[in-house]
Amino acid sequence: LFLLFLFPSKSVTMLVLFETAVGFALFKLKASGSLDEMDMDSQFATPELANKAIKLKSFQKFGDITDALAAATAMTEGKLSKGLKSFLKNNIVSKDIQAQLAVPEAKLGQAIKEKLGIQCIHGSAVAELMRGVRSQIQSLISGLTESDMTAMTLGLAHSLSRYKLKFSPDKVDTMIVQAIALLDDLDKELNTYVMRVREWYGWHFPELSALISDHTAFVRTIIKVGDRKNFASTDLSDILPEEVEEKIKNDAPKSIGTEIAEEDLDHIKELATQVLEISEYRQQLFEYLKNRMTAIAPNLTLMVGELVGARLIAHAGSLLNLAKYPASTVQILGAEKALFRALKTKHDTPKYGHLYHASVVGQSTQKNKGKMSRVLAAKTSLVARVDALADDSDTNIGLAMRAKVEARLRQLEGDRVYKMGNKGVSVGPSTVEFNTPVKTYNDATDSTLETPKSKKKSKKSKDEDDDDNSASKPSSEKKKKKKKDKKKRTAEEAGSDDTPKKKKKKSKKKD
Numbered sequence: 001l002f003l004l005f006l007f008p009s010k011s012v013t014m015l016v017l018f019e020t021a022v023g024f025a026l027f028k029l030k031a032s033g034s035l036d037e038m039d040m041d042s043q044f045a046t047p048e049l050a051n052k053a054i055k056l057k058s059f060q061k062f063g064d065i066t067d068a069l070a071a072a073t074a075m076t077e078g079k080l081s082k083g084l085k086s087f088l089k090n091n092i093v094s095k096d097i098q099a100q101l102a103v104p105e106a107k108l109g110q111a112i113k114e115k116l117g118i119q120c121i122h123g124s125a126v127a128e129l130m131r132g133v134r135s136q137i138q139s140l141i142s143g144l145t146e147s148d149m150t151a152m153t154l155g156l157a158h159s160l161s162r163y164k165l166k167f168s169p170d171k172v173d174t175m176i177v178q179a180i181a182l183l184d185d186l187d188k189e190l191n192t193y194v195m196r197v198r199e200w201y202g203w204h205f206p207e208l209s210a211l212i213s214d215h216t217a218f219v220r221t222i223i224k225v226g227d228r229k230n231f232a233s234t235d236l237s238d239i240l241p242e243e244v245e246e247k248i249k250n251d252a253p254k255s256i257g258t259e260i261a262e263e264d265l266d267h268i269k270e271l272a273t274q275v276l277e278i279s280e281y282r283q284q285l286f287e288y289l290k291n292r293m294t295a296i297a298p299n300l301t302l303m304v305g306e307l308v309g310a311r312l313i314a315h316a317g318s319l320l321n322l323a324k325y326p327a328s329t330v331q332i333l334g335a336e337k338a339l340f341r342a343l344k345t346k347h348d349t350p351k352y353g354h355l356y357h358a359s360v361v362g363q364s365t366q367k368n369k370g371k372m373s374r375v376l377a378a379k380t381s382l383v384a385r386v387d388a389l390a391d392d393s394d395t396n397i398g399l400a401m402r403a404k405v406e407a408r409l410r411q412l413e414g415d416r417v418y419k420m421g422n423k424g425v426s427v428g429p430s431t432v433e434f435n436t437p438v439k440t441y442n443d444a445t446d447s448t449l450e451t452p453k454s455k456k457k458s459k460k461s462k463d464e465d466d467d468d469n470s471a472s473k474p475s476s477e478k479k480k481k482k483k484k485d486k487k488k489r490t491a492e493e494a495g496s497d498d499t500p501k502k503k504k505k506k507s508k509k510k511d
Contacts, residue, residue, distance in 0.1 A: 012510070013099035015092065015110070015118075016126065017084075018133055019075055021068060021152040023168055024087045025141060026058035027133075035125035044132030047139035054133070056140060058091050068152065069159045076160075078107025088116055089187070102126040142483055155300065174294055179289045180310035181353055186282045190215070193275045200268050204228060204257045212240065216279055219272040226265055228252045236239070282472070299383035299398030302359045311354045318469040323381075323388035330384075331355060331377035355380070368412045377406050 014029065030053055043053045052332045060083075062068045067083060092099065093116055101120045103109040104127070109120030118500055138144055193481035194215045202209055205228040212218040217239055231252040236245045293306045300309040316322035316332050322330070332339055334353030342349045349490050353357035355361055355377060379401040386397050 012100060014104040014121075016122045016133075016135065017104065017112075018130055019072070019104060020134075020137060020149075021072075021156045022141070022149065023059060023061035024084060024347060025056060025060070026091050027054040027140065028057050029054050035129060038125075038129075038131045040128040044136050044243050047136050050132070050140060054140065056142070058087075059141060059368055060087050062152075062314060063150075065159055067154050075105065076109060078105055078111060079481065080108070080111045081441060084142065086110065088118065092116075092118060102129070104130060138448065138505035172292075173313055176292050176296060176310050176319075177291065177317070179285060179292065180307070180314045183282065183285055183307075186278060186285065190275065190278055193271065193278070194219070194302050197268065197272050197275060200271070202257070204260045204265075205255050206257050206285050207251045208248065209257055211244060211251070215424060216276070219279075221277045222272045223269055224277070226269065228255055228257065295393075297384070297387040298393050298395045299387050299401070302382065302395060302398035302402055304355065304360075308354055308358050312384075315354065319384065319388045325381065325384075325386040327374075327378040327381040329383050331373055351491050360409055364412065369408075371412060372409060374406075376405055379405055451495040 006270055014035070016027070016029075018025070042049070045051045062071070062083075067436050071081045074084070077189075091097075092101075098275045099118070101109065101112060101118050103112065103120050103122055106122045109122055109289045112118050113120050134139065138146060138149060197219060201222055208221070208228075209218070214219060220239050221236060224236070224239065225231055229252070236248070240248070289310060290306045293301045293309055297309055297313065300312070300319075303309070304312070312330070313322055315321050316325060325333075332350055332353045333355075335350040335456055338350040341347075351363060352373035356369070358376060360376055361369055361372050381399050383401055387393075
């Protein structure tokens with residue numbers, strides 16, 4: 001809401017634009033002097049003094065809360081709304097009043113000057129003047145009661161808050177972000193507390209920690225029994241199985257643990273009680289998270305589950321931010337450190353982040369986990385957009401996408417592939433069709449006679465192979481030639497040595 005005040009001056013009339021939750025008003029300042037010289041505290045100390053300082057000239061009330069919200073939103077963004085523009089035209093521009101307009105925001109004054117040509121001012125003196133007008137606004141506007149002013153102010157504040165925060169009572173994903181963060185914190189605290197209880201009570205009965213693996217049963221046993229001497233006379237059938245109870249009662253008298261004081265045992269029981277209470281609250285929080293995920297993101301819950309879906313929303317900041325992400329970003333959400341480390345060291349980038357904990361990825365083998373995470377990320381990105389932007393909360397799309405992902409999983413794992421209907425649901429098995437040609441028996445290969453054509457082809461192929469080998473291995477042929485030349489030389493030398501010996505033998509025979 002805006003109030004417009006007129007300030008008389010020696011040469012130029014001054015105007016002030018004031019925002020309220022009721023409407024626009026135009027006032028004329030009766031006091032003389034500049035704004036810097038005026039004492040605002042004394043001018044607006046009482047309603048009588050305020051009416052002497054300024055006078056109402058024009059007032060325009062908002063039609064409903066929608067008009068008030070539009071005016072307030074434009075004011076906060078530094079824009080000129082349609083209602084304010086028409087009000088200033090009717091009261092200043094059309095009457096050809098030469099005046100300066102004091103505005104609460106510098107951006108709004110710039111917008112008014114550009115569109116209407118009115119000179120605007122803003123400063124500390126203007127802020128003091130508006131503070132004084134706000135303190136006596138009910139007395140300055142006739143016919144405005146305190147109840148009407150309070151109701152309009154409260155309604156406008158709620159509407160403006162919803163607009164600013166994008167509030168929707170049906171889709172409050174902020175609760176999911178807080179719930180999954182608290183759930184992770186509770187898990188860490190529970191693990192720390194349980195380990196402390198096991199270590200602390202282990203000084204008294206160390207064998208009990210190995211006999212009872214369940215944390216809740218271990219804590220309830222300590223609370224109920226206390227000292228290990230009481231195991232023989234305590235019934236633990238409502239906590240432990242019969243065989244475990246019997247074994248504990250047999251091992252308790254023979255334990256190597258030390259004796260502890262009653263005060264120490266009280267502190268151990270108190271810590272065990274806190275562990276049990278935190279565990280019960282953790283279960284309640286998980287049920288709350290499941291209900292919120294089913295109400296806010298039903299398709300995302302069907303695709304990846306409650307915990308993984310909540311972690312994706314928390315990591316993105318909101319469901320709307322998750323819907324804006326592409327499938328490639330959804331696939332590696334939660335693995336940012338590994339991604340940047342891989343880019344820095346030039347290694348393979350990660351294939352999955354939070355989606356690794358989804359049931360579909362967990363069911364696949366190690367070699368197919370990357371493929372399944374890519375398929376699941378593509379479908380998850382689609383269902384997140386449906387949950388964030390669709391008007392109704394129909395889960396048919398989520399069921400269809402889930403069926404397609406499971407069909408792809410069966411195909412990668414070598415199981416029977418199920419054909420998909422129009423909505424993506426499985427309607428029964430279908431045979432797998434291969435496009436590879438069928439090979440038949442060739443009767444022409446029964447003949448063992450070689451045709452001359454085939455010989456020519458074989459000779460040509462041999463020659464081509466020889467040429468290829470000679471071109472590819474010139475160095476090896478040179479070595480072979482050198483070896484052959486050496487063998488010939490040695491053979492010649494051996495032959496020259498053998499000839500005279502043979503002649504001598506023949507000559508001896510003749511003699």
